[in-house]
Amino acid sequence: MTTPPPGSPDKTGYLLDNAQPEAGTRFDALGALFDASTFRHIEELGIAPGWRCWEVGAGGPSVVTWLADRVGPAGRVLATDVDTSWATGAAGGVVEVLRHDVGRDAPPEGGFDLIHARLVLVHVADRDRALRSMAEALRPGGHLLLEDADPASQPLICLDEYGPEQVLANRLRTGFRSLLAARGADLAYGRKLPRLLREAGLADVTADAYFPVTSAACAVLEAATVRQVRDELVAAGLATDEEIDSHLANVTSGRLDLTTSPMISAWGRRVAFLPSDDAA
Template structure:
């Protein structure tokens, strides 16, 4: 059976085509679904939390499914667990938590909904999907958390500095602690929710 994989993004420049999937530019909150009613699986990871018109974007994803196809949405909920270090035991841990607060503040200013991760089960029901279920998890400690934290802080570094939410010395000290393995870093809970498009009723777009 031929498998067709399509990756879409509002900015697909970072996606490399030709590795077994196609790449299209697509704004899931504004454009109609690509190839509507044809996909066995639609997967969005850490997407909807950043999109203001989340209901429209989710309806577009659901409309891309064939009857019986499944939608999997994964989003973080930083309001459920806002800390970088659960064990707030020393200056390095408290600094990490202050910087995590700064990143959360920046996300809010950019329109992210830090409580969105808990809502996809309800949103999938409202989109007309059935057999809806969900699960949540988050890692504590380990190289993956360290790498992600360092990459995130480097990527956004200019924004907390410009907003007065951190200074260079604080960021440098935090990155040094991360690289030294001094912190048991964690992430916001990632909540995965999934549902199936019923055969009898196509989901409505908005």
């Protein structure tokens, strides 16, 4: 784990707390940016009526609602998170919402046809245990789809750094990522997913990556994120209030072409037995 910057608060846990009001805005922006890619991957895995699905770290309701529509009344969608407040609106019918920490708690019983987690494991302290837990919760033939960012492979938020506004944006993004790393986030985790799925005993492992170069949703996501971590950036000496105000004004003006970290999606299929089954 990276040592926190001098003067930064000694904190642990998820930096982007779901209890903060900006969380809902972030969930909506992430959905606008990445739902289409996520849904394409799940459709290619063959989701069908009657499937049992586990959405890990559900956050907002968009993916849960989409899954429920695909599996129909004969299926089941379990949505779990350490904070379920933003997903409770999707509860009912085939959807069950449950408070659950994938890095600590035993996996739900079931034998799932599909388990999906997006932007979850990069923040989980015991991410290796969490991944094994999900793989073991699959039924034979079931699919695990993991999607995580890889900020280390593309650290800039403004690819075209042609002026002071873009330089400031990239400096604040570097500061934000240092705060994430100080709390144990693995900023190179996305690239590891194919190997980790194979090591978990899954077959037919495949992966791809996607990131938008600029869009309105990128600007919404950036503004909400900066507002959410503003106090931490200032306390750690990574930015001043004046710099943050200037950056937020630049974001609102539409003069910045803002991107995101590459989102790496990797998926694999459980065979009849996993290596962990032999260990048991």
